[in-house]
Amino acid sequence: MSTDPSAGPITEPTATPVGADAATPEPASPEAVAGPPAAGRKPVVIVDDVHVEYKVFATGKRPTAADRRSLKLRGRGKQMRSVHALKGVSFTAYENDSIGVIGTNGSGKSTLMRAISGLTPTSAGAIYSHSRPSLLGVGAALLKDLSGERNVILGGLAMGFTIKEIEERYDDVVAFAGLEKFIDLPMRAYSSGMTARLKFAIASMATHEILIVDEALAVGDRTFRQRSEARIREIRDNAGTVFLVSHSMQSIKDTCSRVIWLDQGTLVMDGEPTEVIRAYNKAQDK
Amino acid sequence: MTSADDAASAGLTKVGGRPPLREYVTEVWRRRSFIYSMARFKIESENQQNSLGMFWVILKPLLNALIYGAVFGILMGTVGRPPHFVEFLIIGIFVFEFFASSWTAGGRAITNNSALVQSLAFPRMVLPLAAVVQQFLKFLPTIAIMVVFLIATGNPISWHWLLIVPLFALYLVFTCGVALITARLSVHWRDLNNFLPFITRFFFYTTGIFFSIEERFGPRPPSAREPQGYAGHPWLVTLTDYQPVHEFLSIARAALLDGPFYETNPTYWLLATAWTVVLFAFGVWFFWRAEERYGRVD
Numbered sequence: 001m002s003t004d005p006s007a008g009p010i011t012e013p014t015a016t017p018v019g020a021d022a023a024t025p026e027p028a029s030p031e032a033v034a035g036p037p038a039a040g041r042k043p044v045v046i047v048d049d050v051h052v053e054y055k056v057f058a059t060g061k062r063p064t065a066a067d068r069r070s071l072k073l074r075g076r077g078k079q080m081r082s083v084h085a086l087k088g089v090s091f092t093a094y095e096n097d098s099i100g101v102i103g104t105n106g107s108g109k110s111t112l113m114r115a116i117s118g119l120t121p122t123s124a125g126a127i128y129s130h131s132r133p134s135l136l137g138v139g140a141a142l143l144k145d146l147s148g149e150r151n152v153i154l155g156g157l158a159m160g161f162t163i164k165e166i167e168e169r170y171d172d173v174v175a176f177a178g179l180e181k182f183i184d185l186p187m188r189a190y191s192s193g194m195t196a197r198l199k200f201a202i203a204s205m206a207t208h209e210i211l212i213v214d215e216a217l218a219v220g221d222r223t224f225r226q227r228s229e230a231r232i233r234e235i236r237d238n239a240g241t242v243f244l245v246s247h248s249m250q251s252i253k254d255t256c257s258r259v260i261w262l263d264q265g266t267l268v269m270d271g272e273p274t275e276v277i278r279a280y281n282k283a284q285d286k
Numbered sequence: 287m288t289s290a291d292d293a294a295s296a297g298l299t300k301v302g303g304r305p306p307l308r309e310y311v312t313e314v315w316r317r318r319s320f321i322y323s324m325a326r327f328k329i330e331s332e333n334q335q336n337s338l339g340m341f342w343v344i345l346k347p348l349l350n351a352l353i354y355g356a357v358f359g360i361l362m363g364t365v366g367r368p369p370h371f372v373e374f375l376i377i378g379i380f381v382f383e384f385f386a387s388s389w390t391a392g393g394r395a396i397t398n399n400s401a402l403v404q405s406l407a408f409p410r411m412v413l414p415l416a417a418v419v420q421q422f423l424k425f426l427p428t429i430a431i432m433v434v435f436l437i438a439t440g441n442p443i444s445w446h447w448l449l450i451v452p453l454f455a456l457y458l459v460f461t462c463g464v465a466l467i468t469a470r471l472s473v474h475w476r477d478l479n480n481f482l483p484f485i486t487r488f489f490f491y492t493t494g495i496f497f498s499i500e501e502r503f504g505p506r507p508p509s510a511r512e513p514q515g516y517a518g519h520p521w522l523v524t525l526t527d528y529q530p531v532h533e534f535l536s537i538a539r540a541a542l543l544d545g546p547f548y549e550t551n552p553t554y555w556l557l558a559t560a561w562t563v564v565l566f567a568f569g570v571w572f573f574w575r576a577e578e579r580y581g582r583v584d
Contacts (some may be wrong), residue, residue: 005306042296043292043293043296043298044298046292046293046296046298047299048290049291102467115301116301117301118301118302118578119581120405121302126290126300126301127300127301127302128290128293128298128300128301129298129299129301130296130297130298130299130405132301133301133407134405134406134407135404135405138404142401142402142405142406143324143327143328143399143401143402145328145331145332146327146328146331147331150323150327150331153323154320154324154327155322155406157319157320157324158316158317158324158406158408158412159319159406159407159408160313160316160408162319163319184567186331187407199405201348202406203405204404213537
């Protein structure tokens with residue numbers, strides 16, 4: 001990475017170079033921990049020097065017949081490779097924060113989000129949160145063999161709603177997802193955009209204190225993106241905290257009050273969206 | 287002041303913890319309609335793509351009974367064959383089928399629903415329970431077939447048929463316990479899902495479904511075929527006395543069939559209840575202990 005963290009705009013209290021607070025966290029003074037002014041605001045998520053290192057079987061590169069014949073790979077069966085995805089990330093998120101998370105592919109954004117939601121254990125450091133965060137990621141449908149309607153019902157029941165409460169919200173959810181015509185089809189017939197829309201609509205049935213949206217909106221079309229960004233702002237305004245992982249700088253600018261820039265598992269910059277995005281773009285152009 | 291102190295003072299808890307057991311069980315109970323709805327929806331969608339549809343719920347155990355009846359009733363000798371063999375076989379296969387399919391489905395409940403587990407926060411215990419309830423809902427029509435078959439073959443209707451109601455309720459709870467333990471184990475060790483069909487098959491052949499363990503391995507008096515009589519393997523019979531699935535099968539047969547061979551054994555009721563209480567309580571505790579582990583992707 002060419003950008004020196006100290007080159008970030010440190011004159012502003014809203015942008016904090018990392019490393020300074022990671023070693024000696026002083027949560028008492030807000031500027032030292034988080035970018036935006038946090039005086040009097042309640043911390044909702046504290047990420048304290050988190051490392052994530054995991055071991056995977058290196059089967060990604062399956063040797064071909066030719067590889068197997070070559071001497072170089074002979075005798076190498078399944079190998080354990082260790083991936084150091086996060087190398088000491090620290091920050092504090094407050095209520096009413098909506099935090100954009102940016103970085104190149106493989107910079108550790110999704111790992112950090114999964115760690116915050118408890119789906120990936122931390123190797124060192126700890127994460128504290130006020131309530132269990134919900135993570136909306138791209139990928140599989142909830143229950144792909146069941147229709148959209150049943151996914152809404154089961155999703156609602158799983159989140160603890162009663163049948164009656166779901167019935168009251170059902171039309172809103174379907175309208176929000178914009179899937180009135182397809183709601184009785186099994187979810188395996190949905191496109192990835194439709195799946196993402198329904199998942200977001202189901203998850204936003206509940207009022208989340210902490211919602212993590214990991215590129216889930218990227219596959220949606222423009223209308224849906226605007227609608228979901230409005231919903232994210234609504235959650236934020238209701239004292240919620242939202243993390244938004246995105247490669248769209250425009251939607252980060254539109255929805256976020258604070259941006260975290262990750263690169264190769266370290267936090268490069270944390271502060272005002274415009275400033276961090278400007279620095280990020282500059283580093284990208286190099 | 288460290289971050290941990292700061293977190294504690296702000297009322298934050300460490301991510302990846304689990305709620306206390308009592309609170310957890312309450313949360314699961316609150317989601318009982320999720321368990322039932324998921325089981326029902328899954329059965330409907332399972333059969334939607336088959337042209338015979340819901341008929342398969344009945345057809346599968348019938349075909350099973352037919353095949354095993356042909357193989358073990360005709361090809362194999364009559365040694366170890368109890369009175370009312372066809373009824374004996376049908377009850378055995380139908381009742382065991384519920385246990386075997388619940389065991390397999392419950393074991394896979396977490397690993398097969400990873401998308402749901404990773405997207406929404408809810409007590410994961412509802413998934414193996416829903417899998418068992420799904421199998422139980424499929425088991426109910428087969429009970430009806432069983433009863434119709436017994437009436438059609440001229441078995442006298444009797445009040446003790448009603449005993450199957452508490453029996454199968456107990457059986458459901460017992461199976462839930464087994465499914466919960468297996469669901470957690472297969473998260474730690476995926477290979478278990480591949481072993482399960484073999485384990486259930488082992489139980490199928492050793493539980494006494496198409497032969498009577500008491501008849502086959504118990505002592506027999508001298509007869510024309512065995513002039514010396516047959517000492518048998520009493521230890522084997524004693525061992526199966528403590529095998530829970532065998533207990534459930536024996537009680538079901540005793541409740542539904544008549545004759546001296548099918549006397550109700552009160553100790554079996556006691557043992558089966560003990561197995562159920564122990565396995566279910568342990569299963570709930572054991573599954574809860576790893577609650578934070580289930581959504582992990584490492």
